[in-house]
Every structure is written in C-alpha cells, then in structure tokens.
Amino acid sequence: MNHTSSPAPPRAGRREWCALGVLMLPVLLIAVDSTVLGFAVPMISSALRPTGTQLLWMVDIYMFVLAGLLVTMGTLGDRIGRRRLLLVGAAGFGAASVLAGYAPTAEVLIVARALLGVFGATLMPSTLSLLRTIFLDRRQRTLAIAIWATMFSGGAALGPVVGGWLLEHFWWGSVFLINLPVMAALLVGGRLLLPEYRDPAPGPFDLLSAGMSLATVLPVVYGIKLAASEGLGAAPVASVLLGLAVGALFVRRQLRARHPMLDLRLFADREFSTALSANLMSVFALTGCMFFITQYLQLVLGVSPMRAGLWLLPGILASIAAGLLSVALVRRLPVRVLVPAGMFAATAGFLVMTQLPATGTPLLLVIAFALVGAGVGLAETLTNDVIMASAPPERAGAASAISETAYELGGALGTAVLGSLVVGVYQSALAPAPGLPPAALAEARETLGGAHAVADGLAPAAGEALRQAAGTAFTGAIHITALVGAVVVGYAALQTLVLLRRAARAAEARRAERPRAAGDAEPRAGAPL
Incomplete structure (x- = not known):
C-alpha cells in the first residue's frame, strides 16, 4: 500500500529572517522598559517623593495592565490584522513614553505607565503569533523562538547599561525616551517586511x-x-x-x-497548560528579584547606576546563552528534564541570595543572579516553543496572547508578591534612629530611596547612621524574600517535573494506540517531551 507523504513546509529565507529582526524590536523594548525603571527608582523616589505603595504601582501597573489586556489584544489582532495592531501599538507606545518621561508627579507617572501597558499589550501577541505564521518549518521555528525569547534577556541586559548611563548624565525621565528610536524603526521595518495575517472567520468581538x-x-x-x-x-x-x-x-x-x-480548549492539552505555568513561574523568579537587587546594588552597596548594570550583565548573558543553547540541548535531552532543571537552577540562585551581605562587593549577587538568569533563559525558551507548537495556525494569536499573558502576569506577580514582601519586611525592620523626628522616620520607612533622601537632610553622622540602618534592614528583607522565592519556585519546579513526565507518558500511549502512517502530518510539538 503506497502512502503519499505530505509536502515539507517551506523554509524561511532572507526576508523572513529580516522580519524576525523587526519582531525582536518590540520584545527588546518591552524588556528594556520593564528593567530600566528599577534603576531609576532611587532618582524617582528623590524627585517625586512617592509613597511605598505608589512606588510599587509605578513599577508593576505597566505589567498588570499589559497582562490584563493581552488576551483581548491577541484576539483583536486575529480580527483586524496582527501587523496592523502591532504598528498602531508602536505609535501609541511612543506617545505614552513621552508622557512618562516628563511626568511631573507620581500620579501622572503611574497613569503613563498604565498607558504603556495598554499599548504594550498590542505589541506582544502580534510578535509571537507572526513568528508562527512566518516560520513554518519546525526546526527553523524553534530557533526563531529561541532568538525571540533571548531578546527579553537582551533587553534586560541593555536596560541597566543604557539606563545607567542615562541616569548618570540626564534626569530620570530619559530612561523612557529611549523607546522613541526603537518605535520609529519598528514602524518603518514593520510596514516593509512583515506580512499581514488575520483569522478568516474570527467571530464577533466580545467587549x-x-x-x-x-x-x-x-x-x-x-x-x-x-x-x-x-x-x-x-x-x-x-x-x-x-x-x-x-x-x-x-x-x-x-x-x-x-x-x-x-480558547480554553487549549488548556485541555496537558503539554500546553504545564508549559504555560512553568513559563509564568520562571518569569516570576526573574522579575521578582530584579525589583530588589537593583536597589540593593545602588542604595545598600553604593554602586553607581552604570556599574550596577554592568554587575548584572553576567546573569543576563547567562540567560541569553542558556536560551540559545536550549536549541541544541533539546536534541539530546527531553523537555521534561530541561525545563525543571532550569527552574531548579533559579531556585538555587534564590538560596544564594539569602546570604547577601549588607556591605562588601556584589560578587555573591552576581553568582546568584547568574543562576536565576540561566535557569529562566532555559525554561522560558523551551516552554514558549511547546506553547506555540501546541496551537493550530488559526489560533496562533490566541495562543501567543495566552503565552504573553503568562509572561507578563508572572512578571507582575513577581514584583507584586516579592516586591511587596521585601518592602513590608523592610518597613517593619527599620528601627527608630536617635534624634530622628517621627515624620522623617515615616518617610524613611516608605522606601529605601526615601530613607536616603531623609539622610541627605540630616547631619553627616546622623545621616550615615540612618543609611546603614536602612541598608541592614533592606538586606534582611531580601534574605526573607529570597527564601520565600526559593520555596515558591522550587515547588513549581517539582510540579513541572511531575506533570511533564505524565504528559510524556500520555503522548507515548497515544502514539502506541495509533501508529503514524507515512502520509500523516509530523507531530505538533517543536521539541520532544
């Protein structure tokens, strides 16, 4: 009996790889925007005098609004066109960046960050879903997603370095204005190189x-x-x-x-749902620790913004290297081994952070962040590949929106949970200093940056004593928060190990029940479980 095999999907050429370069721009921008603000927190605290709650909202309202709208924007892109939504979002993101850069008060900055989240939500689903449309060959798509995923780490690396340089030479609002040239390049390159795609039968939009x-x-x-x-x-x-x-x-x-x-039917696929939860928890680990280690470097150890960014480069580069290395590793080891391994590495990084000193060099932090970065880079790349390979092409927009929602929600929860915990423990641990008025103590307890601002207005000896007390309290808060992070991420790693193993056994059972004929389509997943 003869079987006619289905034709191999077309391989991407030069134009498609150039289109990948364009799609990397919004990813780079989102990553830069999420990390660079952490380095500007001390200057914002001094300039705008936000409360501790306002400071947390500045950092993560962007991610929360983005996460809340990603599903909406993913389905909207399927209806009006993914490229069109991407370009509209690029223009809006640039305008919101200008508002953030020149915000006169903490309230205006929070509003501007919320608008950045609205327009950021239009960018992310379109990038990953267009990758699914452009790269039809499975191996090329795996490599493209790996390169795409490393841009999150690349942006996180570029944010501290560029942001640190800007903060040493300009005012804090300059960190938002670096978005403008990237948005201009995206608008031009997107119109020239990106194909348009929309769902031919999307159904009505559910407001x-x-x-x-x-x-x-x-x-x-x-x-x-x-x-x-x-x-x-x-x-x-x-x-x-x-x-x-x-x-x-x-x-x-x-x-x-x-x-x-x-489309909740996607969650019925155990590979999809497990990869999604692992993706969320990996980003939870990375962004949660980024909130406090940038303040630790600058305000506890006294490192300049530029040097603080350089101290974090090894961890970010480890994340990029692990993401790219995953393409080769997945040919030798199954995903069910590699993803939990990455999450266990992040857990080890959190455990190392429980030993950070209140004085000295950042060497121990570099080791800890390298473990977190490498683990997250490995896990995130592979889970994104599994998520997109599990979805049919016509639902790529919805799948990418769900994936991006997990990414952004994980980042937002990392900042909210771990950031709120470190702030709360710091506030309770900072003891009253001799001769410090109650109003000044209340301001010092709001944020670590607020404590330094209060110390600058005191006599030299009293100011130095307050800085040391605040640094010790903040370092102790990091120890407790890092331990909580290790427990949460370690549990998620164990759960992922068990669930992916079960998913692999279920997939093997299905293959045993129905052997694939020569003419059948190749398996969906981009990498073996």
Missing part, C-alpha cells in the same frame, strides 16, 4: 469579555499590594475575592461562547 479579563487581574493585584502595606484585613481579602469571582464568570462565559475570546 464584555475584554472588560472582564482586566477586571479579573487588577483587583487581585490590588489586594496583594494592600495586604503588603496594611496587613491582611477585610479590604485586601475582599479585593482578591472580587477578582477571583469576576475570573470565574469570565471562564464560564468563555466555555459557553460560540466564539470565545480565550
């Missing part, structure tokens, strides 16, 4: 579901922040429960809808 997806994320996050700043009371619990209730209604609506905004 109610769009609002519900955002109303699910924000109350939960607000409750976490409120609990960190005011303790576990009725208000934070009610906020979290409200978000979870809206989330339950959202899920119910999607299950009943003929054309759901979020």
